[in-house]
Amino acid sequence: DADVTQTPRNRITKTGKRIMLECSQTKGHDRMYWYRQDPGLGLQLIYYSFDVKDINKGEISDGYSVSRQAQAKFSLSLESAIPNQTALYFCATSDSGPGELFFGEGSRLTVL
Amino acid sequence: GENVEQHPSTLSVQEGDSAVIKCTYSDSASNYFPWYKQELGKRPQLIIDIRSNVGEKKDQRIAVTLNKTAKHFSLHITETQPEDSAVYFCAASIGSNYQLIWGAGTKLIIKP
Numbered sequence: 001d002a003d004v005t006q007t008p009r010n011r012i013t014k015t016g017k018r019i020m021l022e023c024s025q026t027k028g029h030d031r032m033y034w035y036r037q038d039p040g041l042g043l044q045l046i047y048y049s050f051d052v053k054d055i056n057k058g059e060i061s062d063g064y065s066v067s068r069q070a071q072a073k074f075s076l077s078l079e080s081a082i083p084n085q086t087a088l089y090f091c092a093t094s095d096s097g098p099g100e101l102f103f104g105e106g107s108r109l110t111v112l
Numbered sequence: 113g114e115n116v117e118q119h120p121s122t123l124s125v126q127e128g129d130s131a132v133i134k135c136t137y138s139d140s141a142s143n144y145f146p147w148y149k150q151e152l153g154k155r156p157q158l159i160i161d162i163r164s165n166v167g168e169k170k171d172q173r174i175a176v177t178l179n180k181t182a183k184h185f186s187l188h189i190t191e192t193q194p195e196d197s198a199v200y201f202c203a204a205s206i207g208s209n210y211q212l213i214w215g216a217g218t219k220l221i222i223k224p
Contacts, residue, residue: 050209
């Protein structure tokens with residue numbers, strides 16, 4: 001089945017370290033997104049990309065950067081991780097908007 | 113900024129009874145309103161969505177109603193079953209890119 005795959009699924013790191021979360025998809029969608037989920041806050045959009053040459057900031061982009069390496073790959077980086085970036089991160093894809101978002105299984109990041 | 117308020121944060125209902133979750137949005141230009149279900153430890157998945165040119169949409173035991181004048185929309189689940197236990201998120205689109213603003217989520221508990 002076509003899917004959205006995130007790696008790593010779990011990561012524990014220390015303050016100040018650089019972290020990369022990777023996302024790949026086999027759905028053939030052009031649009032890809034990175035969301036952050038915190039308990040009681042729902043989902044917040046970090047960055048989104050509508051094609052390889054298009055990158056857009058979301059609501060909470062400070063402290064994060066992204067790279068769209070190919071139509072199927074979209075990675076999220078934390079250049080210098082801090083404890084309040086501890087959260088569950090989801091990658092998602094969609095066809096032309098507005099429409100269904102297909103989420104990956106999530107990457108749980110803990111920053112000590 | 114734009115926001116979506118979702119109530120209640122927790123809802124406990126007897127199996128077989130109905131459940132209603134309500135969301136209010138602030139952007140009068142919003143025209144797409146999805147609902148996602150997230151089971152414990154799983155990824156969010158779309159269960160139903162509605163566009164602004166429609167007042168109500170049904171899919172078996174699930175229905176969504178939209179009141180554009182009042183800027184609120186609701187999810188209705190009838191004949192609740194144990195597998196309906198999950199966190200439900202509403203969202204509303206903003207801007208020409210249909211970026212989604214999410215509610216904080218409702219934890220639905222189905223009591224046997």
